[in-house]
Amino acid sequence: MATQWQGVCGLYHLGRTLGRGHFAVVKLGRHVNTGQLVAVKMIDKTKLDVMKLRKEKENIICSKLVQHPNVVRLYEVIDTPTTLYLVMELAEGGDLYDYILRHEGGVVECTAKRHFAQIVRAVSYCHQLHVVHRDLKPENVVFFPQQGAVKLTDFGFSNLFQPGMMLATSCGSLAYSAPEILLGEEYDASFTVHVRSV
Structure with a gap:
């Protein structure tokens, strides 16, 4: 089982794909220390122009601002040179x-x-x-x-x-x-x- 999980900056192990978009993939994640399951949205920055990347960062500001029991929580953002990782609350019941x-x-x-x-x-x-x-x-x-x-x-x-x-x-x-x-x-x-x- 350990071989199917990949790492995110040493903080999360990534598992199966939960969904796909134009510039992003959402994967099941597991926190290395706590074992908490999360959804990790991975945005490929190499496929975004400067305007789209700026807009994506503005959207992250909106997501961080909204803290409500009926809004999926954004736990953290990991920004690397090629990928933006959004670590979110995992919805176990589908859409x-x-x-x-x-x-x-x-x-x-x-x-x-x-x-x-x-x-x-x-x-x-x-x-x-x-x-x-x-x-x-x-x-x-x-x-x-x-x-x-x-x-x-x-x-x-x-x-x-x-x-x-x-x-x-x-x-x-x-x-x-x-x-x-x-x-x-x-x-x-x-x-x-x-x-x-x-």
Whole structure:
């Protein structure tokens, strides 16, 4: 078993691949000293131009700023000459997209309301800190069964905003884009969300 794990700066052993993106791979990680399991997102800096690398670092600032029970926690960032490692809380229960596929006939209303309220709480908290996620989709909501929680993840398109400021960047996943983004129009990031307990 030890031969399948690779190391990250002597701090984490890396195991199987959990997911892939355009410039990144997410792997299962295990802390060398504590044995804690984590998700390690590895961003290949050699494939990013200066602007994309700067934007990635801005997104890390947003991720560090957002500390909420319904947002996946960013534990640490390891920056090497070729790779940026983001060490995050590990979601043991998969994502909302797979959950929907497994529950083809639907879920009990009280369960759906509980999940939805947690997502809205996370978004509301982000907006209070003037952070906009900009890529809300089922794949970016993950389950933590032991905590009884769903959490928002992947702040790769996130941005800081000022109230009243209009954003113009076209970003996020095309299938989930708002009409304003598809039309190339500016959009308001400062709407307020109010959540009551469910």
